[in-house]
Amino acid sequence: MAVIYHCRHCKHEIGRIEQQVIDTEMLGFEQLSPKEKEEMIHYLDNGDIEVLTICENCEETLGRYPHYHELDFFIQ
Template sequence: MSIVYSCRHCGQQIGKLDQKVVDTSILGFNQLSVKEKEEMIHYQDNGNILVKSICESCEESLGRYPEYHELDFFIQ
């Protein structure tokens, strides 16, 4: 099983954890609301967990252009 972190804006893979057993509370999943979990955490058929986050580049763009927060996707 892998936990794959990818940017929700550009799709770039941010990181990957390859573990047989993972305590999701260590990863902070228990800190998320139900809505946040639904938006961010996706369980794949192969057993992997895909976590939608934000990469440094997109975070920087959002800082420079705050109006991008209104958009679901700002990278075309």
């Protein structure tokens, strides 16, 4: 089982945690609201967990172009 972090904008894999048992409380999932969990955390058929977050490049781009926050996807 793995927890895989992907950028929600460019889909780049940011990181991966490979563990047999993963304590989601240690990852801070309980600090997310139910809506945030629904938007950010996806349980894959193979048992992996995909977490959508933001990479440094996309975060920098959003900082330079704040109106991009209005878009679901700003990278074509």
